[in-house]
Amino acid sequence: MRERPRPWGIVGALAMTSVTGYGIMFYSFAVFLDPMRRDLRAGSAETTVALTVAILVSACAAPVVGRLLDRYGGRALMTTGSVLGTAAVFCWSKVTSLAGLYAVFSVIGLAMACSLYESAFAVIVTWFDEGRRRATAILVVTVVGGLASTVFLPFSGILTERYGWRDALVVLTVVLGALTIPAHLLAVRRGPGVAAAGPPRGAVSQALRGRSFWLMTLTFVSHNGAVYTLGVHLVACLTALGHTRTFATVTAGLLGVLSVTGRLTTTGLQRRVSPTAIACAMFTVQAAGAALLPWLGRSAAGAVICVLLFGIGYGVGTITRPVLIAQHFARESYGSVAGAIALPVTFSTAVGPLAAAALAQLSGYTPVALAIAACCLTAATGLLLLRAGQRGPAREERERAPLG
Structure with a gap:
């Protein structure tokens, strides 16, 4: 009786962490671009390279992250990703050079690989055998995650207008840490019937x-x-x-x-x-x-x-x-x-x-x-x-x- 609602509780937690993670680590960049480049005395193109760095690091990390998810499950990895992301967003608020910005976004890219859609889907697949329920669970996460720009673009804009981009990022650091770290640590579990030994060799x-x-x-x-x-x-x-x-x-x-x-x-x-x-x-x-x-x-x-x-x-x-x-x-x-x-x-x-x-x-x-x-x-x-x-x-x- 206690097992039945548990998978959907995990889906709800992953939906919340996805919308928060994408909103802060990815979409908010567009809001901070202009004030950030002026502060760093850099052009838009050079500043935007930071986001490309994050995407490329996320891509390179994906195969290793996938193997770790199969072997150890999502709890430790997604929690680690949330901690890394929270620390990186705070460091983002302190950058004073393009080199520092690129370094911060390389860590953000790793955090994205560990804590966003790809990892969430791997957790969901272990909980749902039946195709229709699995598709519905994935839908819930992606529909809620799809609201990331709708929620966090205006929120980041309001914070920037009131406090400036650096203090806005400090506020977003608190939001990211508070909503993602406990959720991944307490809610995410490996699905029943999936061997802890990980995937078959090869x-x-x-x-x-x-x-x-x-x-x-x-x-x-x-x-x-x-x-x-x-x-x-x-x-x-x-x-x-x-x-x-x-x-x-x-x-x-x-x-x-x-x-x-x-x-x-x-x-x-x-x-x-x-x-x-x-x-x-x-x-x-x-x-x-x-x-x-x-x-x-x-x-x-x-x-x-x-x-x-x-x-x-x-x-x-x-x-x-x-x-x-x-x-x-x-x-x-x-x-x-x-x-x-x-x-x-x-x-x-x-x-x-x-x-x-x-x-x-x-x-x-x-x-x-x-x-x-x-x-x-x-x-x-x-x-x-x-x-x-x-x-x-x-x-x-x-x-x-x-x-x-």
């Missing part, structure tokens, strides 16, 4: 020899790069098409709302349609929205239509990836496999927007939009091939069997 090497692993990697590298690239460049793209900055900003803001809508729709449809088919359809719709943007996007109505088409799948990759990994690989190996996939996927978050900026400078935003569309189609094709490989029951059973 779990990742076995996965690397499988078709499913590489199709998933291709799919989510392509989609993640496309989503983050359009998210970064949409305002500039719409402005280049002749719209005012106010219109471009408001229209781009639809992506956040639509990401929640897409996640809810995907999870609701999974009762009747496989998650692979749903994501494939949504990625194809996104490709259409991106491809049409340079032409339809010249009018206000056309721009909104294109953003709606792209936005409906904006948050779908986040919830589809853990569901598919859990379907194809054993629970004991989830963290190791997910970490191996997360490495290139997270790199695409950093590299995609930079490559798009270089392409836009050379040729404008039309080839950028078409490249984003091509990435979405590549992701959809990867899912089609993955689904085709699932058709054979013997193959599916082999993929779902414990590795090693």
Whole structure:
């Protein structure tokens, strides 16, 4: 009787720590950028490199973090990540040079790898065997986590206006530590029936020899790069098409709302349609929205239509990836496999927007939009091939069997 509510209590704790961690360690950077660069006497580009450093460190740490999650569970690792993040945010408030800022954000990147979505999903997978309940648990965490910018951008802005950016970060340090450290320490536990010995030997090497692993990697590298690239460049793209900055900003803001809508729709449809088919359809719709943007996007109505088409799948990759990994690989190996996939996927978050900026400078935003569309189609094709490989029951059973 006491076991039944426990998994959902863990889900609630992970939802709270995700919205807090993303809001403070990631999204608040945008609020502090201008006052921080003025204080450090640096340009926007040099200052923004700090966030890229955090993303790259998070990517490099992902495989090791995944193996540690499989072997030891999430409690110690996520608590350690919260402590590191809290200490790093406090140090952020004290930086006096770009070198110091980069050093702080390398620690923040490690804290993000240990304490945010990837680790949360690894914990959830150990608690939920049944696919529908697992998908619902992941949905809860990502929907609440998706509110991070909505909650912490204005909150950080108010604090900055009243106290300045350094004291605002001190306040956020207290918030981050108070909400994440106790939650991870007291609430997070390894799911029942998952061996404490960790994954079978050679779990990742076995996965690397499988078709499913590489199709998933291709799919989510392509989609993640496309989503983050359009998210970064949409305002500039719409402005280049002749719209005012106010219109471009408001229209781009639809992506956040639509990401929640897409996640809810995907999870609701999974009762009747496989998650692979749903994501494939949504990625194809996104490709259409991106491809049409340079032409339809010249009018206000056309721009909104294109953003709606792209936005409906904006948050779908986040919830589809853990569901598919859990379907194809054993629970004991989830963290190791997910970490191996997360490495290139997270790199695409950093590299995609930079490559798009270089392409836009050379040729404008039309080839950028078409490249984003091509990435979405590549992701959809990867899912089609993955689904085709699932058709054979013997193959599916082999993929779902414990590795090693």
